[in-house]
Amino acid sequence: MVDILAQTIPYTEITIANIVFALVILIAGLLVAGILSGMFSKGLKKTKLPELVTEFLVRFLRALLYVGVLLAVVSTLGIDTSSVVVGLSAVIGLVLGFGMQDSLNNMAAGVWIASLRPLDKGEYVTVDGLSGTVHAVGIMATELLTPDNQFITLPNKLVWGSPIVNATRMPTRRVSVDVGVGYTTDIPKAVQIALDVIKQDSRVLADPVAAVVTAELADSSVNLQLRAWVNTPDFWAVKNDLTIAIHAAFGKEEIEIPFPQLDVHMYKN
Structure with missing residues (x-):
């Protein structure tokens, strides 16, 4: 067994024993890194820091621990870590010349995001035309x-x-539902029906007061807009329900919701 462990890999001075020890250190190092990251995370949660900041710091620490494990593994294989560091420095210098500036910018931006929190974990945001719920902010x-x-x-x-458009940061939001009625419609009557529809929804807040306004005199319709303030978690449900309810109410009162129309006049020479 000792003889087997003492055998070297062809064309190298690395022995089987070195590889075995390196694997042990790699596995143990990853486990220790995971445990330390978990302990660090639990400790940060006790400080009542925002979850976004906590996760950012934990990811940063985990990355540093992984680098330490990698260096320990390389050292166990009998490779001079100083040469590895020099090699990494050369690679880093090369990367810096070809775009490391972007990486440093991303890291700096990550620190600012985690510190100032224009967005937070669990919030629904729109950034650069892309929308979604914030899952995490990493180093990059x-x-x-x-x-x-x-x-x-x-x-x-x-x-x-x-x-950054943050749709869920504020506790309340205004729901706006657009609906068009015909030009022959009794507008005050239509407005009152729309107000009644809004008042029937218990999720609509009393303050600010709900309103129905004439938003536009369009080509084929007079466009009304229902405006109701709700708690942010109720936004989409109320918007959907008000849209359905106003359609049903106008249908019941025989108020026309017109289709787009175009008059074509033909002349004969």
């Missing part, structure tokens, strides 16, 4: 999850450098 990228379960990864510098 921000992760979003769309309503249909698509996973989006955005570079942190793009997130920090773009307008």
Whole structure:
């Protein structure tokens, strides 16, 4: 057994024993890194830091621990770690010349995002035309999850450098439902019916007061807009229910919701 462990890999000075020890250190190192990351995470949660900041710091520590494990494994194989560090420095220098600036920008942006929190874990945001629930902010990228379960990864510098529309940060939101009625319609009557529809929904807040306004005199219709304030978690449900309810109410009162119309006049020479 000793003889087997003492055998070297052809063309190298690495022995079987070195490989075995390296594997043991790799497995043990990964386990220790996981345990330390878990302990660090639990400790940060006791400080009542925002979950987004906690996750960012835990990921950063985990990355550093993995680098330490990698260096320990390389050292066990009999390779001079100083040469590895020099090699890594050369690679890093090369990468810096070909775009490391972007990586550093992403890291810096990640720190700002985690610190100032224009978005937070679990919030629904739109960034650079992409929408989703914030899943995490990592060292280099921000992760979003769309309503249909698509996973989006955005570079942190793009997130920090773009307008962020946060749909769930505020406790209340205004629901707007647009509906068109014919030009022959009794507009005050239509407005009153729409107001009654809004008042029948118990989720609509009393303050600010709900309203129905004439939004536009369009080509084929007079466009009304129902405006109701609700608690943010109720936004989509109320919008859907009000849309259905106003259609039913106008149908019951025989108020026309016209189709787009186009008059074509033909002349004979």
